[in-house]
Amino acid sequence: MVRSPLAVLVIDENRIRASIIEAGLREAGHERVTIIHDVIGIARRIAEIEPDVIVIDLENPNRDMLESMFQLSRAVKRPIAMFVDRSDQASIEAAVDAGVSAYVVDGLRQERVKPILDMAVSRFNAFSRMARELEEVRGELENRKVIDRAKGILMKSRGLTEEAAYALLRKTAMNQNRKISDIAQSLVTAAGLLGPMGDE
C-alpha cells in the first residue's frame, strides 16, 4: 500500500531554527514541508496546507490562539490533537525540555509521526547548543578586546612591552584568584575614571 506523504507545517519565528528543522525533514524524505514565521492570517494558510503534523516552538506566544483554532475553527477540517500519543510521557518530556511542541491530526498512526517529533526535538536541542556556543564565542571575543585595551594602557603608562603587560595582568589575576578579563575590565574602568592617563 502506498501511503500519501505527510504534510508538515513548522511554525517558528526564529528563521534560522526553522530552516534547520526544514532541512532535517527534507533529509528524512519529507517533501511536503511548509515553514511559517508569522501567525497573521494563519487560519487561511492551514486551510490551504491541510497539515498532518504541526511543529511549533514553545517560545511562541500564539500557542493559545493556535490550540483554540485547532479545536474550533472551520479552517481546520480534521481535528488536531496534541503530540503523538498522550501515553508516550518520555517523548512529551523530551519535547517540552527541548522547547518544542507538536500537534497531530487525529487518527494518524504513532509510528508515522514519532520520527518527525524525534527529529524536531534533536534539531531544537542542536540549535540551543549552537546558540549557547555562539554566546560563549561572543563573550570570548569581548574578553579579548578588553584584555587588549588593558595591555595598551599598561604599555603606555608603564612603558612595558606587550608580553610584559600581559604577564602583569596574568600575575595579578592569579594573586587575586580572579579571571584575567575581570582584572583587565577593572583596569579599563579605572583608567576611564582617571581620564587622560587612559588609552584614548
Place this chain on the structure above:
Amino acid sequence: MSMTAAHQITAGFMPLFDSAVLVAARELGFAAREGVELKLQRETSWANIRDRIAIGHFDVAHMLGPMPLACSLGLTPLASQTIVPFSLGLGGNCVTVSNAVWGGMAAHGAEPDLDPARAGAALGAFIRERAKAGRELLRFAVVHPHSGHNYELRYWLAACGIDPEREIEIVIVPPPFMADALATGRIDGYCVGEPWNSAAVAAGTGHIVTVKALLWKNSPEKVIGARKAWAEENPQALAALLRALHHSARWCQDAANRGDLASLMAEPRFLGQPSVIQMPVLTGHLHLGGGAKRTVEDFFVPFDKAANFPWKSHALWFYTQMVRWGDVAHTPENLAIARDCYRPDLYRAALKPLGVALPGANAKVEGALKAATPVGSAGASLVLGPDGFFDGQIFDPDEIDAYVASQKSGLHPA
C-alpha cells in the same frame, strides 16, 4: 536567598499585573521568611504553563481561574490534575473597544460611564445596525477559551441580548498583543486584564466600555494552580507558600505600597511596561479614552474581602459557564470534579497558625451580598462582598441544575 531554604518551589507566571502577589512574595522576601526558595519563571502562553506543570517543570503557577477546572476535567491536551489552594485576587479586567466601535455605540446611547447594561444595549443596537447593512460580524478577543475573560464577556453579551455564538465572533489573542491587534483593525474589541486596556487608551486606539468589577462585583480571576500530586507529596511546602502569599497579598493591598509595587511590576523581567500604566489597576482611577475618567470601587482586590479564599462557589460558577457554552457536559461526575478542584481546606489549614480571620463556609450564594458585609469567624473580623451580578441574577451553588437550566432557556449554542 539561602541554599538551605526548607522548601524549593518553582512557579510559572504570565506577564500580567495579577501575578503581583506571586512576584512580590519572592521579591519582597515573604517567601524566604517562610523558608521557601521561590523560583519564578515567566512564560509566553497558558499552554506552556499547562505543559510545564504537567511534566513537573513547575510545582505551582499563576493560572486563569477556570484553567485548573479545564485541566482536571480533561478538556485540554496534556493536562494534569490541578488544584486551587489560593486565589490571586478579585476583578482587574476591562472590556475595551476600538474607536470605530465606540463611535457606533455612542450613536446608540452609550455613555463613558462603564455601566454594563447601557454599554451592552448600545453595542447590541450597533451590532444589529451592522447586520442590517450586511456588514461582517464584529470580532472580539479574549486571552483563552477557559478564562474568566471569555465567560464574563459572554455573560455580559448574553444578558444584554447579544448572542455570543452568532452575533459576534470571539477569537483568542495573547494579552500583550491585544492593543496592537485593536490598533491595526484585526479585532474590534477585547476583554483582558490590566495593563493591556490602559495601554490601548494611552495609545489613543481604544475605549474602555465596562469592567469586570461592575459585571460581577468582587469576582474571581487568577488563582494559584498546583499540581495535585505535588501538593499531596509536599503539604508543608505548600502551606509555607500559602502563608508567604498571604503576607504578600496584604502588602500588595496596602495603598502605601502602590508606587513600589507599580515600579516592581514595571521591570523588564516582569511586565516591561512603564510604571505609570500600572497605576490604574491599583487605584481604580481609569482613563476610558477621549479624556473621560472614572473611579471604580474594588477594581482589583489582591487581599481585602477574603480575596485569596478559593471559594467553591467561584469554581462552580465557572463550571456552569463551561456547561453553558458547550465546553463540558453537565454530569454528576463532572460536577464532582469541579467541586473538588478549589481547596478552601488547604487554605484554612495553612493560615490557621496565623490567627487571621477565615470564612467559615466553603461556598456562598453569589450575588446575595448587596453591600460590604462583616462576617465573624475565628474571633477576628472579616468583610465580604458585595458580590452582585450586574443583571441582578443570583447563583446558588446548591441549585446548580436550576441555574444551568435557566441559562439554557436564554441564549445558548446550537
